[in-house]
Amino acid sequence: MSTPERVITYGEAVREAIAEEMRRDETVFFMGEDVAAAGGVFKVTVGLLDEFGEDRVRDTPISEAGIMGAGVGAALTGMRPIVEIMFGDFITIAMDQIVNQAAKMCYMTGGQAKVPLTIRTTIGAGRSSAAQHSQSLQAWLSHIPGVKVAIPSTPADLKGLLKTSIRDDNPTVIYEDKMMYALKGPVPDDDDYTIPFGVADIKREGSDVTLVATSSMVHTALKAADMLDKEGIGAEVVDPRTLSPLDMDTIIRSVEKTSRAVVVDEAYQSYGVTGELASRIADEAFDYLDAPVKRVGAMDVPVPFSPGLEPETIPDEAKLVRTVQSLFHDVPV
């Protein structure tokens, strides 16, 4: 790539994307709980208040539905709000405003209204934060027509997708894995670096099995791919990057090459992202498949607190490797 690159963290990518878009467009503003003076509970928005002031970087009351509603109203009337919901679990409190209002305004009004609202929120277990601060509820909003959903796995993807989201005229949700804020990676040094929604990224090439992985599970899949390599199985890791719109073409092309697919996502396995992806692969790539499509998701239990229990519930590379092996040999998963 000819663009110069630097290495920054996933958290810094958030801050850069917001700051650049706020400099670029004065209708962009940012609000949420503890985002201004404290710089956010994960400290990823430190410095924004100093640069942009309290009119454009707003600390709000703990009122998820109220803030979301205010975001929808501001977006309908000429602004481009970025609303942070501290934990994705709390989005449940703001569901009416996203699902019944924001998502449907353009359609219900016959195209009169647009809602350029960006919602940033977190997902992911692994911090012993227990059942109300650890969930990965990305399927909920991916289910809703009218909302766009991004689930970036690297600093570069996060920055490019967040910037695209802020410029988009539709409600968009960015699910950031809270365990990845310190993750480092190369990011182009370019104020106009954006990534379109609906374009998957092949994070690793391979010819024997396709691992479709989202968010932190991309890194799990990459580790699993290294382990599989040692036994002669070449795994290709495909990161959809956005769940809505979804780039099925890239996934199908990969499956055409590998003939096998495993889908991995950190959400509860039942009725979720893995189910949707697996069913679409089975439906749209059936002729290329030499084995059933397998899924690896979180256990269907509330995320437990104990360090002795929590890791049991989250997909890991060992489980992923065993699942892949079962497509090639008769091994217990």
Add this chain to the structure above:
Amino acid sequence: MSESLELITTSSDEGTLPLPEPLCREIYDKMLTIRRFEEAVLDIYTQGLMRGLAHLYIGQEASAVGICSALNDDDYLTSTHRGHGHLIAKGGKVDRMMAEMMGKVDGYNRGKGGTMHIADMSLGILGANGIVGGGMGMATGAALSGRMRGSGQVAVCFFGDGAINQGAFLESANLASIWSLPVLFVCENNHYGEYTAASDVTAVREHVAERAAGFNMPALVVDGNDAVAVHQTAVEMVKRARTGEGPCLIENKTYRYRGHHVGDGDPEKTYRTQKETDTWLAKDPIPRFARRMLKAGMVDEAELDSIDAVITKRVEDAVTFANESPYPAADEVTDHVYA
């Protein structure tokens, strides 16, 4: 606590009409247009020309018109499931509204929204809303947006007595108050949330507006069937909001003469009494306002008849327009999911 609770109760002297004649004519015209429009909706609904639900605004006309006549064209409004009156009061066109009622392509929303979702973004009408309390956050955000853009716009949030018990009210009222946003929260207390008496399910002493005290904003209890009182209250509160003094809660006491929606039975045989309804019928906002115009010499009986005839014809034309408009083409079903 009681010291901080300031309720301003407003009604006007029926013997006078202290508003300029052109404004009075506009108020009367809009109120009667709402009445005739709603009667036409009742008619097309019972004929089977309109599907879904029809929540009629008949009886509450002074609330919508009194408030909206105090607004500028570019001010914002969020409405409710009982929203036809708000739209007409803010300048909505009856022909395009009627076409939307029938799901026709010439409707405001190209038939995609129907009665509960009509919007006209060019008039600042951010939409009727099928969720009770659904517009409260939006009105607050629109006011924030106006503030940030320095436009001087205010936002009116219409809602019913039912919505005062939604959490969205607390969150929005608090946000609007801490940020001194130009929002008029207008509770149209028609005394029933669907089929349940507001007084049975609302923890206030007498008025829902008492809740404003909890948000450090003025509370105004208004005779909601008195267009003059509503208008004068709105003028004052709009001025206050525009100058940065923040939101208020206006409670317009009113009554819906029909049921919750068309076809849901006879309210007087179930959850309310004929005596109560009769009391409110005697306070019908339209004849009340007409009597004041007559007394002030602005009109005579013959002119009132001719105004009615013109409005009735306009509404009949709207029905014809709607009937003649086609349904949207099937391939429009996937349009506008995204902007």
